[in-house]
Amino acid sequence: MKRVALRPENAHQARLLHLLQDGPRSRAELGDVVELSRSKLAVEVGRLTELGLIEEAGLAASRGGRRAAVVRLSQRLRFAAIDIGATSVDVAVTGGDLEILAHAAEPCDVRDGPDAVLSVALEALGKLRSRGIATELHGVGVGVPGPVSFRDGFPVAPPIMPGWDRYPVRDVLAQQLGCPALIDNDVNIMALGEMHAGVAKTVDDFLLVKIGTGIGCGIVVDGEIYRGVSGCAGDIGHIRVNDDGPACSCGNTGCLEAYFGGAALARQAEEAARSGASGHLAERLAQAGRLTAEDVGTAAAAGDAVAIAIIRDGGRRVGQVLAGLVSFFNPGLVVIAGGLAGLGHVLLAEIRSVVYRRSLPLATGNLPITLAELGDTCGVVGAAKLISSHVFSH
Amino acid sequence: MKRVALRPENAHQARLLHLLQDGPRSRAELGDVVELSRSKLAVEVGRLTELGLIEEAGLAASRGGRRAAVVRLSQRLRFAAIDIGATSVDVAVTGGDLEILAHAAEPCDVRDGPDAVLSVALEALGKLRSRGIATELHGVGVGVPGPVSFRDGFPVAPPIMPGWDRYPVRDVLAQQLGCPALIDNDVNIMALGEMHAGVAKTVDDFLLVKIGTGIGCGIVVDGEIYRGVSGCAGDIGHIRVNDDGPACSCGNTGCLEAYFGGAALARQAEEAARSGASGHLAERLAQAGRLTAEDVGTAAAAGDAVAIAIIRDGGRRVGQVLAGLVSFFNPGLVVIAGGLAGLGHVLLAEIRSVVYRRSLPLATGNLPITLAELGDTCGVVGAAKLISSHVFSH
DNA sequence: ACAGTTTGTCCTCTCCGTGGAAAAAGATTA
DNA sequence: TAATCTTTTTCCACGGAGAGGACAAACTGT
Numbered sequence: 001m002k003r004v005a006l007r008p009e010n011a012h013q014a015r016l017l018h019l020l021q022d023g024p025r026s027r028a029e030l031g032d033v034v035e036l037s038r039s040k041l042a043v044e045v046g047r048l049t050e051l052g053l054i055e056e057a058g059l060a061a062s063r064g065g066r067r068a069a070v071v072r073l074s075q076r077l078r079f080a081a082i083d084i085g086a087t088s089v090d091v092a093v094t095g096g097d098l099e100i101l102a103h104a105a106e107p108c109d110v111r112d113g114p115d116a117v118l119s120v121a122l123e124a125l126g127k128l129r130s131r132g133i134a135t136e137l138h139g140v141g142v143g144v145p146g147p148v149s150f151r152d153g154f155p156v157a158p159p160i161m162p163g164w165d166r167y168p169v170r171d172v173l174a175q176q177l178g179c180p181a182l183i184d185n186d187v188n189i190m191a192l193g194e195m196h197a198g199v200a201k202t203v204d205d206f207l208l209v210k211i212g213t214g215i216g217c218g219i220v221v222d223g224e225i226y227r228g229v230s231g232c233a234g235d236i237g238h239i240r241v242n243d244d245g246p247a248c249s250c251g252n253t254g255c256l257e258a259y260f261g262g263a264a265l266a267r268q269a270e271e272a273a274r275s276g277a278s279g280h281l282a283e284r285l286a287q288a289g290r291l292t293a294e295d296v297g298t299a300a301a302a303g304d305a306v307a308i309a310i311i312r313d314g315g316r317r318v319g320q321v322l323a324g325l326v327s328f329f330n331p332g333l334v335v336i337a338g339g340l341a342g343l344g345h346v347l348l349a350e351i352r353s354v355v356y357r358r359s360l361p362l363a364t365g366n367l368p369i370t371l372a373e374l375g376d377t378c379g380v381v382g383a384a385k386l387i388s389s390h391v392f393s394h
Numbered sequence: 395m396k397r398v399a400l401r402p403e404n405a406h407q408a409r410l411l412h413l414l415q416d417g418p419r420s421r422a423e424l425g426d427v428v429e430l431s432r433s434k435l436a437v438e439v440g441r442l443t444e445l446g447l448i449e450e451a452g453l454a455a456s457r458g459g460r461r462a463a464v465v466r467l468s469q470r471l472r473f474a475a476i477d478i479g480a481t482s483v484d485v486a487v488t489g490g491d492l493e494i495l496a497h498a499a500e501p502c503d504v505r506d507g508p509d510a511v512l513s514v515a516l517e518a519l520g521k522l523r524s525r526g527i528a529t530e531l532h533g534v535g536v537g538v539p540g541p542v543s544f545r546d547g548f549p550v551a552p553p554i555m556p557g558w559d560r561y562p563v564r565d566v567l568a569q570q571l572g573c574p575a576l577i578d579n580d581v582n583i584m585a586l587g588e589m590h591a592g593v594a595k596t597v598d599d600f601l602l603v604k605i606g607t608g609i610g611c612g613i614v615v616d617g618e619i620y621r622g623v624s625g626c627a628g629d630i631g632h633i634r635v636n637d638d639g640p641a642c643s644c645g646n647t648g649c650l651e652a653y654f655g656g657a658a659l660a661r662q663a664e665e666a667a668r669s670g671a672s673g674h675l676a677e678r679l680a681q682a683g684r685l686t687a688e689d690v691g692t693a694a695a696a697g698d699a700v701a702i703a704i705i706r707d708g709g710r711r712v713g714q715v716l717a718g719l720v721s722f723f724n725p726g727l728v729v730i731a732g733g734l735a736g737l738g739h740v741l742l743a744e745i746r747s748v749v750y751r752r753s754l755p756l757a758t759g760n761l762p763i764t765l766a767e768l769g770d771t772c773g774v775v776g777a778a779k780l781i782s783s784h785v786f787s788h
Numbered sequence: 789a790c791a792g793t794t795t796g797t798c799c800t801c802t803c804c805g806t807g808g809a810a811a812a813a814g815a816t817t818a
Numbered sequence: 819t820a821a822t823c824t825t826t827t828t829c830c831a832c833g834g835a836g837a838g839g840a841c842a843a844a845c846t847g848t
Contacts, residue, residue, distance in 0.1 A: 065794025066844040228724025232756040239718040324633040330622025459825025460813040
């Protein structure tokens with residue numbers, strides 16, 4: 001069996017691969033889209049076939065003449081995606097078009113360190129592959145919940161990932177799996193996911209705000225992830241909301257995360273439960289011994305007024321920060337993502353209300369603020385997109 | 395006299411022109427920098443000479459062999475730059491290398507509307523040109539103090555420019571002067587200026603914050619101005635600093651401009667003068683009948699404690715907003731520019747202190763915050779850069 | 789069966805760039 | 819002053835790549 005070559009040879013081939021990622025096409029259709037002569041196109045398609053990156057896929061229906069020969073990405077192409085969260089690892093295997101072929105989520109604490117977490121991920125990936133789905137991998141994309149030096153391929157001073165600082169995740173995985181690897185921040189990964197298959201398909205400049213254990217923001221400029229000079233752009237969790245706000249783990253006071261991070265929500269919920277303000281939460285506290293952000297979500301979904309008020313208050317804080325960022329960045333779309341997606345509508349309404357009121361009218365004039373479309377799979381799709389873009393480029 | 399053609403014919407020529415903008419070079423030197431064969435390079439240089447865009451400039455000193463023939467941008471190339479401020483218009487004529495050949499500043503109220511202001515600018519420009527400096531113009535760049543739709547070439551809903559909304563500045567000037575024209579926001583223009591000849595020469599991602607009548611921010615991503623989807627990116631004057639702050643002209647409360655804009659400074663100064671807190675300011679008020687932001691500046695420069703306190707307080711507010719933006723954008727440099735440049739050190743110290751304390755350590759680790767290097771000429775150099783980049787591109 | 793359409797392949801012609809060779813112009817040394 | 823070495827520039831021939839036309843293949847509809 002011929003080994004699939006790693007890379008296209010030139011920019012034309014890269015362009016063709018990206019086009020074919022959106023589905024099979026006939027040579028004639030490709031010729032309509034790409035500004036290449038028929039002969040040149042035939043040559044490049046031939047080369048890509050020779051490289052094993054694309055293959056024939058039968059004949060299309062006739063449009064009144066000779067039936068077109070359809071080409072598609074090689075069905076043997078396989079990308080792996082690893083989305084490392086605070087308390088779990090999502091692993092997936094996709095084909096060349098990033099369609100998910102297999103998916104698994106393993107509970108796993110990121111604080112156990114890179115060795116433990118990566119071996120859980122590799123084992124899960126091994127199980128998926130052993131189903132005969134992927135004999136060979138052509139790339140692996142990784143997302144981690146903290147700042148990353150994209151250039152160097154490792155996390156840098158990640159607050160919730162002790163032991164990961166400068167651990168060469170990219171190179172270790174590339175060596176272990178014998179294929180190209182890339183690592184990026186989890187919000188950037190999600191932004192890529194929504195750009196490839198979600199709400200951001202047609203937008204070039206947008207923000208994706210993820211609200212979870214921490215609060216982060218993916219920045220897309222001209223269709224590309226913007227990472228900043230140190231790779232920590234979008235780290236908005238510690239932007240000041242108020243001087244006289246609660247103390248934050250970062251040492252300052254009044255940070256956004258001190259109002260609406262996972263820990264802050266849990267604290268507010270426990271207070272509400274103890275003071276007797278919320279029956280739902282008190283009951284849950286009695287059951288579980290302690291409360292988490294998720295409990296606030298379920299209570300709110302069940303209609304608990306206090307939980308809804310907590311979320312609404314948090315949404316207002318996020319909205320305040322976001323209003324400033326919208327004025328500054330003037331995006332074409334804002335996507336809200338993260339664990340609280342289920343009760344998104346309360347949150348969304350509050351965020352919208354603040355942003356539309358406090359941002360520059362010119363910036364909000366035609367600014368949709370929506371929830372993420374992709375659910376659990378957003379991260380892994382984005383991770384696959386990250387590495388596929390790299391492999392499919394020259 | 396042969397007319398200088400408008401544009402290079404291909405990307406190679408554009409590249410050569412941009413290289414020559416930094417000074418004359420011999421063909422051999424160009425060959426070392428550009429990845430072109432000697433023959434190809436000779437052809438392109440020949441074409442550019444034929445087009446009248448470049449010309450021979452004698453022989454370089456020998457380096458042990460035949461003396462190299464130096465080429466430079468045509469000495470007949472002329473760009474015009476118009477920097478429209480709130481109360482004055484700066485006009486300049488530059489050569490192809492953006493060196494300023496003539497410069498004039500005319501007092502002029504932007505509120506008089508586009509017809510009045512543009513005729514002042516055109517008249518001033520005419521005077522400069524009549525000195526025999528510029529028989530022919532190859533482009534004109536314009537900066538205005540308000541949001542601009544760069545694509546359409548006109549201001550959009552500019553708050554301090556009544557009558558300018560959607561007035562087709564670009565097309566009117568292009569027609570009047572018979573050359574290509576471009577219009578952009580004044581902060582973007584200044585960012586271009588500092589990038590071409592100031593502190594930002596070696597930085598690809600940075601912010602330029604201008605503090606003047608309004609407060610605005612130029613955003614540079616990967617060496618290019620980022621304008622946002624509506625062209626109003628960087629409009630940070632109305633970002634919320636505090637909920638219970640002073641009322642702002644925009645209708646909200648606690649905006650940055652309500653603390654530290656031109657009007658806010660004047661108001662605080664008059665209060666200080668009336669209450670007798672500041673002798674300097676009271677004296678000035680008695681003289682002039684009213685106070686402006688500039689008076690605060692001169693008082694502070696003279697050592698007036700109240701004025702310094704006002705500036706320090708404003709610097710803190712700017713720092714608070716900037717701290718958030720630094721965490722979000724993770725720039726490689728922050729440049730502070732604007733009318734208060736003279737007393738920059740107090741302001742700068744305050745801004746630095748807040749940003750370094752409140753932003754993400756990873757983002758501030760290697761982040762210089764400096765004053766703009768270019769003074770009065772920053773705007774016009776940037777405007778010239780804007781149009782020259784356009785004319786020199788394909 | 790034949791005309792019209794669409795698709796794919798082949799072939800030739802032209803253009804462009806590479807790289808070598810030679811020429812030009814000057815420095816250095818005998 | 820002549821000869822040799824360096825550096826720069828021009829000239830030229832060869833090779834490769836792409837554009838576009840011609841033709842063949844495959845299919846529809848009359």
